[in-house]
Amino acid sequence: MCKTGITVFIIMLTASCGPNNTKLSGDEMYDIGYDDGYATGYNTTCEIRATLINGYDDRFYKEGYNDGYSAGAAECRSSRRLAN
Numbered sequence: 509m510c511k512t513g514i515t516v517f518i519i520m521l522t523a524s525c526g527p528n529n530t531k532l533s534g535d536e537m538y539d540i541g542y543d544d545g546y547a548t549g550y551n552t553t554c555e556i557r558a559t560l561i562n563g564y565d566d567r568f569y570k571e572g573y574n575d576g577y578s579a580g581a582a583e584c585r586s587s588r589r590l591a592n
Contacts, residue, residue, distance in 0.1 A: 534568040541569035545576025546583075553584040 532540070541564070548559040564570070 537564070537566045537568040538572035541566075541572030541574075542576035542579075543572075545573035545578075546580035547576075548573075549577035549580025549582075550584045551580075553581040554587075 544561045548561055551557055551559045561573075
């Protein structure tokens, strides 16, 4: 009986870890894209490390990513952390 209870608990726990079907707003997707783009722009320009980002087919994400990439690259240049 105890094994069955543990098994049911584990199945319920893992089932709750499935994908979240809530739709993010345009502002939220922009913010996520901006953060991803900023990290990529900063790290690439400063030659710190490669940053892998999953692509999204969302126009708000892409707009935020592009804006963030530009801001991150500019921050790297202004901080003079460029690799020599």
